[in-house]
Amino acid sequence: MNALSIRNLRKTYANGFEALKGINLDVEAGDFFALLGPNGAGKSTAISIISSLTNQTSGTVSIFGHDLKKQRNQAKTCLGLVPQEVNFNQFDTVMAILLNQAGYYGTPKKLALERAEYYLKHMDLWDKRHTVSRRLSGGMKRRVMIARAMIHAPKLLILDEPTAGVDIEIRRSMWKMMQEVNQQGTTIILTTHYLEEAESLCRNIAIIDQGLIVEHSSMADLLARLHIDHFVLDLQHPLTVAPTIAGCHIDLTDSKTLSVSVPKEIGLNHLFSELTQQNIQVASLKNRTNRLEQLFMDLVEAKTTGGQP
Amino acid sequence: MSYWIPFKTILVKEIYRFVRIWPQTLLPPAITTALYFLIFGKLIGSRIGTINGASYMDYIVPGVILMSVISHSYANVVSSFYSTKFQRHIEELLVAPVPNWVILSGYVFGGIMRGLLVGLVVAVIAMIVFRDYHSIAKHCLGNCAHDRNVVFISRFY
Ligand SMILES: Nc1ncnc2c1ncn2[C@@H]1O[C@H](COP(=O)(O)OP(=O)(O)O)[C@@H](O)[C@H]1O
Ligand SMILES: [Mg+2]
Numbered sequence: 001m002n003a004l005s006i007r008n009l010r011k012t013y014a015n016g017f018e019a020l021k022g023i024n025l026d027v028e029a030g031d032f033f034a035l036l037g038p039n040g041a042g043k044s045t046a047i048s049i050i051s052s053l054t055n056q057t058s059g060t061v062s063i064f065g066h067d068l069k070k071q072r073n074q075a076k077t078c079l080g081l082v083p084q085e086v087n088f089n090q091f092d093t094v095m096a097i098l099l100n101q102a103g104y105y106g107t108p109k110k111l112a113l114e115r116a117e118y119y120l121k122h123m124d125l126w127d128k129r130h131t132v133s134r135r136l137s138g139g140m141k142r143r144v145m146i147a148r149a150m151i152h153a154p155k156l157l158i159l160d161e162p163t164a165g166v167d168i169e170i171r172r173s174m175w176k177m178m179q180e181v182n183q184q185g186t187t188i189i190l191t192t193h194y195l196e197e198a199e200s201l202c203r204n205i206a207i208i209d210q211g212l213i214v215e216h217s218s219m220a221d222l223l224a225r226l227h228i229d230h231f232v233l234d235l236q237h238p239l240t241v242a243p244t245i246a247g248c249h250i251d252l253t254d255s256k257t258l259s260v261s262v263p264k265e266i267g268l269n270h271l272f273s274e275l276t277q278q279n280i281q282v283a284s285l286k287n288r289t290n291r292l293e294q295l296f297m298d299l300v301e302a303k304t305t306g307g308q309p
Numbered sequence: 310m311s312y313w314i315p316f317k318t319i320l321v322k323e324i325y326r327f328v329r330i331w332p333q334t335l336l337p338p339a340i341t342t343a344l345y346f347l348i349f350g351k352l353i354g355s356r357i358g359t360i361n362g363a364s365y366m367d368y369i370v371p372g373v374i375l376m377s378v379i380s381h382s383y384a385n386v387v388s389s390f391y392s393t394k395f396q397r398h399i400e401e402l403l404v405a406p407v408p409n410w411v412i413l414s415g416y417v418f419g420g421i422m423r424g425l426l427v428g429l430v431v432a433v434i435a436m437i438v439f440r441d442y443h444s445i446a447k448h449c450l451g452n453c454a455h456d457r458n459v460v461f462i463s464r465f466y
Binding site: 081090 | 311312314315317318319322325329393396397398400401402403404405406407408
């Protein structure tokens with residue numbers, strides 16, 4: 001059964017802006033799914049509709065087979081939401097936030113306390129449980145929202161840019177935590193604009209741009225389609241003009257740095273033998289951009305499909 | 310029955326809110342009514358004497374108590390709900406499977422609790438100011454609903 005199934009979802013805001021132009025999306029149960037897109041693509045709009053914070057203009061959403069319109073309560077029970085912006089009561093303590101949320105879901109107090117202890121300890125927040133939430137750091141607030149979303153043991157966890165503006169150490173601990181949650185059987189949908197994050201965590205991916213899904217496939221398929229690699233070469237000796245090698249695109253960034261695009265079928269061996277022949281000594285080599293980032297830019301810039309792939 | 314836990318959670322949260330910020334919620338009615346009782350009740354009221362066997366204090370106290378109850382229970386729901394919306398933690402309620410009527414009753418009963426507590430505070434102030442425990446207790450428990458002030462105020466609201 002699909003954890004999430006969206007059909008023809010449209011949203012036109014009151015000011016006439018069409019944020020979603022008919023999207024279809026399927027997320028399998030147990031999946032770790034990435035929803036990518038530039039700012040303003042409509043990711044948060046889609047998530048608000050899924051989590052009943054906004055009403056759709058048309059289209060259907062079902063969560064674990066429960067239609068959002070007809071079986072809203074069952075659908076809501078399956079879902080945990082980590083919103084993009086902090087939205088808990090800034091005057092409540094961490095513990096109160098968790099216990100209140102558990103109460104709204106009808107979780108008995110004893111069970112709620114057990115779960116709160118588990119997630120707070122798990123997220124290094126146990127020492128802060130009696131702290132008023134407004135005194136927490138940004139990263140802590142994010143983790144409180146994750147703990148809050150898990151307090152009713154949802155089957156589907158949606159995180160809207162949970163790692164935005166969070167330092168690398170905390171980001172890594174959040175990745176680890178999300179992976180653990182996923183391994184324990186919770187389906188996760190993650191929106192992010194850190195593409196490396198999606199690349200290392202997610203099995204399937206959808207890319208949304210200007211209210212349309214421009215890509216919906218597995219991460220492996222998507223990466224396989226990248227047939228050009230981009231490198232930066234540091235040279236031993238300065239050059240004045242860039243060398244030319246058939247099939248490759250080479251730019252001279254500065255006198256001792258080359259920026260090279262190599263198609264997979266040509267390969268690095270060929271590149272280096274050509275460079276050696278032209279008597280160019282390479283000191284070191286690094287990947288220029290994240291490959292996914294490159295693909296993402298291509299997809300978003302091209303906008304050729306104009307609908308479902 | 311299955312909505313008992315969400316209802317209780319909202320109600321307890323509401324009570325906790327106005328108790329925590331008591332200098333904003335319980336203290337002001339205490340001060341304003343104390344002043345009211347002192348100035349109108351004691352200073353002016355003592356010169357009026359009795360009308361049809363009722364003293365000015367008998368006349369004024371139940372009305373002031375009930376006025377506080379009504380206005381503070383309304384004010385509580387308004388300010389609490391408004392800040393919930395403004396701080397956006399209303400979203401915590403909207404994502405959860407709580408029907409609107411449960412949310413509404415949670416807030417309404419929270420308001421009722423605030424009103425009753427303020428009423429109690431004002432009644433205690435009245436007892437302190439007038440030192441006529443018997444008469445105030447009688448009015449608060451028995452005669453409140455028949456007092457002409459109450460009739461007037463309930464029309465006003
Ligand atoms: N309440 C609103 N009223 C009008 N337009 C909105 C509203 N909320 C979002 N939008 C617009 O919808 C588009 C998608 O926004 P959003 O879903 O937040 O994007 P993102 O993918 O960055 O999360 C943006 O252009 C935004 O300006
Ligand atoms: Mg967003």
